[in-house]
Amino acid sequence: MDNIKRLKELTGQIQKAAYAYYGLDRPLMTDKEYDDLYDELSALEKETNCVLSGSPTIKVQGFVLDGFTKVKHTKPMLSANKTKDTKEIEKFVTNNRFYGSYKLDGLTVVVRYKNGEFTQGITRGNGIEGEDVTEQCRFIKNLPMSIPYKNNLELRGECVISWDEFKRINKDLDIPFSHPRNLAAGTLRNLDLNIIKDRNLSFVVFECVTDMKEDSKSETLIDVHNMGFEIVPFTKLNSTVDQVCDALQPEFYQYPTDGVIFELDSRKLSESLGATSHHECCRMALKWEDELYETKLNDIEWNTSKTGLINPVAVFEAVDLDGAITTRATLHNISYIENLQLGIGDTIQVYRANMVIPKVHSNLTMSNTWKLPDKCPCCGGDVEMHNENESKTLHCINPDCKAKLLGKLVHFVSKNAINIDGLSEQTLQKFINLGWLNSFRDIYYLSEYKKEMYKLDGFGKKSVDKLIESIEKSRNTTLDRFIYGLCIPLIGRTASKEISKSCANGNVGQFITIMSLEGNQPFIGLDGFGKEMCNSIVHWWIYNKQNFYELIEEFNFRESVNNGNVKQVLEDKIFVITGSLKFYKNRDELVNVIERNGGKVSGSVSAKTSYLINNDVASTSGKNKKAHDLGIPIISEGEFIQMITS
Template identity: 30%
Template sequence: MSEARERMEQLVRRLNETSYAYYVLDNPIISDMQWDQMYDELKKLESETGIVLPDSPTKKVGGEPLKSFEEHRHITRLWSLDKVQSLEELEAWIQRTEKLAEAENLQYYLEYKFDGLTLNLTYENGNLVQAATRGNGITGEAILPQARTIHSVPKAIPYKGLLEVQGECIMRLSTLEKYNKTAKEPLKNARNAAAGALRNLDPAVTASRHLDAFFYQIGTIENPPYDSQPGMLDFLRQNGFQVSPYLGSSKGRQALEECILEVEKRRSSLDWLIDGVVIKVGDYTLRERMGFTEKFPRWAVAYKFKAEECVTKLLDVTWELGRTGKLTPLAHVEPVDFYGVTVKKATLNNLGDIQRKDVAIGCDVWIRRSNDVIPEIMGRAGDPKEDEKPIEKPQICPACGSPLIERGAHLFCMNRESCRPQAVARLAHFAGREAMDIDGFSEKTAGQLYDQMGVRQPADLYTLTPMDFLMLEGFKEKKAGNLSDALEKSKHCDLDAFLFALGIPNVGRKTARDLAQHFGSLEKLKAADEASLTAIPDIGGIVAGSVIEYFSFPENNQMIERLFAAGVHPGEMHSAAEGVFSSMSIVVTGTLPTLSRKQAEDLIRSRGGNASGSVSKKTAFVVVGEDAGSKLTKAQSLGIETIDEAELLRRANS
């Protein structure tokens, strides 16, 4: 028992220390996943020993209010939520809930579990009179001036009775990205950005973050005109509150699990952080019957998703060379487990990114993982350590030893011809199937040509003869002849294929096609400015900047001129055909009954439309097939029309 108590004391001390950093200082020092693991261990020990230490976090809700803010006592207590992290744990919660409610197949509702800071608003006579953080659930920090800077917080509402509304203050991910582009000190993540701004003594700082809020609960109300969760949300909407764009509903266990998996699948497409879903019994009469524990409502639970952020140690940084000659820093971190996936590497964008995030070798860092994408380092976690070493700016190329130059935020090796890795990668990309489509050409062939034939640039390929290819290992007369024919054929290429073959950063195959259709010729594209580029659907500032920068570099223009001199002639491309879909941006998502995705998109283009890959306010409508995912959800949240394949065909032929 003494060992168990000693471990419990260690856990309580560490959990309270990290909770203080998270809730009060807005500077978390461990990840949610690590906190949850310690919390679960403590709960298990408490259950086994029957001991609950006086300062155990299992008895608390939230954190203590900052001393620099006035305290505000909530009219109605703000409850925390019990949590489950697996379908098995959810099943056990459902069984307890149905037993308490004395009913089976209850009507459950699911909402996003936003990852931000709790915001509690008080209205009297239709006017916003107070705003507060959760604090310890009974008292919080009064933050009315800060809350007034949030545009989605109504300052006045139609309802005139006493009202207390609970929601979540967030920072949208798109807002965070925009903010960090010009910030002297970039924000580590959206949750900390929102919490730090809302609990800043200067409302001007709050306003500068352009925060947002979603509301999901009413704590205090006189004579509520609703008796269910959907009714309560409708009441909030009618009074000008922004509510979650998603409300799932389910009566059966299987349907409930399907809703959870659906939300988890679309998680990475949202413009805000969520770390799970909240599941609630919908009927308010049943809620009253079920009541509360010391800490949680018995009629609601949070289903937590797998962690996307974690803290680990930065061990080293290497510089990776790409085909454009750009060097990108790659972080090597102490292995960390993201629910079964071991992560050892993470992204750092460039030298400026390293400096802004204030990271060093040996320091603890926040890393964020989304889906299967390589994680990104978000920033430093905790205070500097004595044994840290600064990340040195490289002076020479790690592949060829040539001096590096700085262009904007990036480092480049300008030795385009004798720096083997970038030259070989550039040749292989140029000849690829979706680029110049030189059949029979591979990266291995590119390496052989570099080593044995002195090929350094794509234009050099067009000087080769079948006899040259016969000198390469693995080539016989037929293979050499076929490759020579494929090279000759590639001289007469489409403009979009040529643009993709050039390897312009951030320009994929679809973007190359959009650029070719819009401008029609290479010369017009080279003369384009940012305004004319971003006027094209699906092309934003990052792609526009990449295009402009690419054509501003003399070496790229020289490479193009050499290709022209070698006989490569990309044809001009006419604007999209006129038709019933002219000037429309249309998205296809899911599996259609008879048409493939490519066939549907080709049909849209043949009728003058733009087959877009993403849903936005500019989207005219979305063609939906089976297993449609996040694009359908976003279309619904924006109120964009959705149609099926049959309706697409009818409109296309009308």
């Protein structure tokens, strides 16, 4: 291939991967694949003496998300020059004072303090300006809000999630995060601050931007630590390169790392060395070389999750990955398999990404003989392929699939729905496997298996009796909780409450009457009840009304009680959403956030509308024009976030 053509191809590939990684927190490739492409591009640029405009070797990769307030950095946030050769590190440090520290693998963040109080948090963004994440930073548990240092202070660090926290969060997710870096970045940028609050983010300082009149950077870090900050572990000054590498192995540290930073200790020397447009000349990163191991692919296993997503897993002959005997690795999705051109019996190369997560790196045989399942591996039902964000995924479309049944049952018994104590996800799964649960109604006949339950491991007589009692207690419920528990698409808690109110404040007979009217659009006149929600509940009723009739026989419905003592931040406010979204995955996610905060969502602008959410505030669309005519404020997603977090 022509060198210039290859330069263009590599630049485009890396830019696309960088946007997915930094801008969307959804990597298109493994870190090793990215590094391999980067190294190939760098070598080709040296060989041809040609560097294209926008090359990632001369420009910091990173993106500012539209909608966050943009903040300019006091000095450019550049990358570190990288190498995998310790000889280059030795040449770099020469006779200068230096120390080594972990290269943290998270989201780089700047924090600012004034008069000893935390005032601002900013992401790296594109290196020149970043996103204001001040309110999100207030939920980072180890980040001090007040410090004894009363002068202005600016620190740089990494927002990270520990491996233990990563495992805790992933165990409850249907589609787990692939790496703590993506989880940390996605969490800090999350619009729902309750999610940030429930996840243990950490902030680890690696640089003090403020000149504290001390030439030694390592001594300054110690001063910062004494103010109450967690700092990155670093080695003694002038240890050898080998000693630094031996001391900073990834398994020694609680947070994910992808290398070692070698930092010149003198602030004055560092400033005198200056910087390129890509990196400062006072530090160099030693990236760990991921060792590849060959093995034989024995199978591709397909597992159906509780949302119906069918996940592929590579099963291969046991291989010792740096001390861990491994036989399995995720294949992510169908696109990943297609790129590898896999086939049973192929010789593949596997490695531990960042020396932790097993990954399939390449396929040496490339037989491309793999077969896409035409049936769900759990229920044998039909499957269909989805293509979102340029990634193909496989889904079971059988509504009665047992894998899906678990997710529905978990929701049905949850606190905000029917609220049955003792029916954990693990217990529900056990009862499904035993054949005791195939529907919501079966829950109310579990007492028939009481004697069998007594004999199960971990089920004592007292706990079983308490469970049966909790099930019986749940028979007394309200219509809004019942509707919410049925897992009707697009019908969240707020919509369920509105439906219940419109049915004589919780009369199930009136609900049935409204749903049974031919050709009507049930509940379309309710605040926040749009056409899509109406179509969804009609479609659900067509296929589920017989099950509904049978299920309500198990319940005693009482009148819904509205707790007027709890006033939420968006209570009495009605929102209309239009245009494309930048932060939320889709419109349903934004609707759920509004409803969780007490607000309502309507499908059209009217005199009752409180706010129109549209990222294109200056748009000449019909909804914008009507909002202008009625004097209704038009706000962006960023302004909405400020509204619910202020």
